[in-house]
Amino acid sequence: MNRWLPFEWTAALRFLADGRMQTVFIVGGVTIGVAVIVFMSAMLAGLQANFIRRVLTSQPQIQLLPREEVARPLRGADGVIEGAVVQRPTQRILAIDQWQAIAAAMRARPDVTVVAPTVTGSALAVRGDASRSISIVGMDPAQYFRIVRVPDYLVAGEARVGTDDILVGAELARNLGAGIADKINVTTARGGQRILTITGIVDFGNKGANERNTYVALRTAQSLLDLIGGATTIDLTVADIYAADAIAREIAAVAPVKADSWISTNAQFFTAVRAQQTSNTLIRLFVGLSVAFGIAAVLVVSVIQRSKDIGILRAMGASRARILRIFLVQGGVLGFAGSALGSALGAGALVVWHRWFRQVDGSELFPLVLEPSLFAASAALATLTGVLAALAPAVRAASIDPVDAIRG
Structure with missing residues (x-):
């Protein structure tokens, strides 16, 4: 050799x-x-x-939200400021202005893969003598479940979201003493009220999320939160997950929205x-x-x-x-x-x-x-x-x- x-x-x-x-x-x-x-x-x-x-399976990679409301001082006819102290206004639940056009523009972008408009807000879930504060997410399951893989966290029931259906977290179901096919009364601060049937229970491995997160149909959330035809957020996924921050900045620069990427919201x-x-x-x-x-x-x-x-x-x-x-x-x-x-x-x-x-x-x-x-x-x-x-x-x-x- x-x-x-x-x-x-x-x-x-x-x-x-x-x-x-x-x-x-x-x-x-x-x-x-x-x-x-x-x-x-x-x-x-x-x-x-x-x-x-x-x-990435529990939150959108980019989330578009309405810009924050800003208080402006009153000016007199001669340009004199009338109010010496300007307080920051309470941030109401607002729909994104012209959200349909913005969603269409996002779908046309080659670096965006999935677009899902959602309606989010707070409510009170009541069953018998038990009541809990909850966070409602109204969405179209066909698109939203491609972004947030809710069915992957299902521990009971099925991921069916009809007009009168609701998916709840495991901790919330336990606190309300509820199970599959049980009904809960959901009430919002805007006067919306709906009796919904639990079709699925999810466990995200996070106690806070399991205590508050609920999922309903888009139109159900719009009705409860008095936002008929509106959307409070637009959730996106992108082709390159590590470019999400740059894409979010680019979107915020050209569209009248605030854009948060998963990178900025998970700095820790x-x-x-x-x-x-x-x-x-x-x-x-x-x-x-x-x-x-x-x-x-x-x-x-x-x-x-x-x-x-x-x-x-x-x-x-x-x-x-x-x-x-x-x-x-x-x-x-x-x-x-x-x-x-x-x-x-x-x-x-x-x-x-x-x-x-x-x-x-x-x-x-x-x-x-x-x-x-x-x-x-x-x-x-x-x-x-x-x-x-x-x-x-x-x-x-x-x-x-x-x-x-x-x-x-």
Whole structure:
């Protein structure tokens, strides 16, 4: 096999084979380091994917709302301000002006995938002696359920939203002592009143949402909130979820609405993600430095042990460049071999962790994300680290004087 390899590869592999104990230890060190990097990176990717999935399936990616009402001071005929103190007005429930035209414009945008007008407001749910304050969301299920995956959180009944139907949170149903097919009396501050039948109970995994959130048909909410033909919000999904903030700013600049993106409304989530990414980067850095110093230390020892061999090679006509390449090849081989074993070890540990460590209800802690790019990047990084770590020992080996080395 060696006759088909370049001289540098043949010599490098021979040196590694002769010092097999050192080779085994350094490959083991690289393996553990790469396994830690692969495991941490894949676990972080899974956690982020889980967070984003939960966020994006429980709220719109962009929500368009009416602009806030602003109080303006009264001016007299001569331009004198009549009111010295201007108080911020109470924000009433308002429909978006010309919302049909705005929704049509949103559907025409290539970066917007789903458009769902909704009517939202507060109400009081009463059943017998029990009453609870609730938040009503009136919508068209055909569009809205493509944005907020309410059926995915259904724990009882069905996601049917007719004229006299209502979907309620699990905590609200418990507080009202209600179940599927029970009726509740819904009353709003604007005088709207409706007796609705519970057709489904949902559990969002959030107590606050389960206590307040309810879903009714769009026309039912319009009637209850005295907004016939109106829409208080327009919910959107976009093709690129990470461009939602820029798209929201662009929409707010051209349309008479306020636009909130899921990125701006989940700032704490992104702060936590950035903190995790920073921690993962630091772990990778320190593990990489440990691997580099380990490879460098072994190759320095190898240079000292192989001084006579290097001197003989130099006396036989091997150039300094060839000696340099021999040790660079050794570093690259150590890094690549360790990365291959480490990637397999890290992936295996992740599969075992994902299979045996579960939440209380038996569901997965996080989705299993094993991307080929992660293994390719780990192999390239470990190989490059090995080559760079071998640079100093290689330069030292190439500078050895053959006469002094043979006499050594």
